[in-house]
Amino acid sequence: QVQLVESGGGLVQAGESLRLSCAASGSSFSINVMRWYRQAPGKLRELVAAITSGGSTNYADSVKGRFTISRDNAKNTVNLQMNSLKPEDTAVYYCNAAIKVPWYPLRDVWGQGTQVTVSS
DSSP: OOOEEOOEEEEEEOOOEEEEEEEEEEEEOOEEEEEEEEEOOTTTOOEEEEEEOOOOOOTTTTTTEEEEEEEEEETTTEEEEESOOOOOGGGEEEEEEEOOOTSSOOEEEOOOEEEEEEEE
């Protein structure tokens, strides 16, 4: 069974930084794209950033220039460095990975979510 374990959420003031981490664990699996999503109360879950196994990245316009996604393929870990945080960044952040295991189709695995709160 593959699972994602997140860490790094918390409460910060506007302008400060946080670094979220997510590690995938299990056996006999490989990861294609890894993503960070977020969802605020009353709003749809949105894609924040994504990174492929080859290192290609993509960001939501709202975080471009402030957030940086990175991964360590050997450790199956993805990170999200969040700088210059704004109150509108407040949300539950979810780690997501497209997982491939032998003899099974590709599927998404989600982390438990971690709360990020940015005060004004």
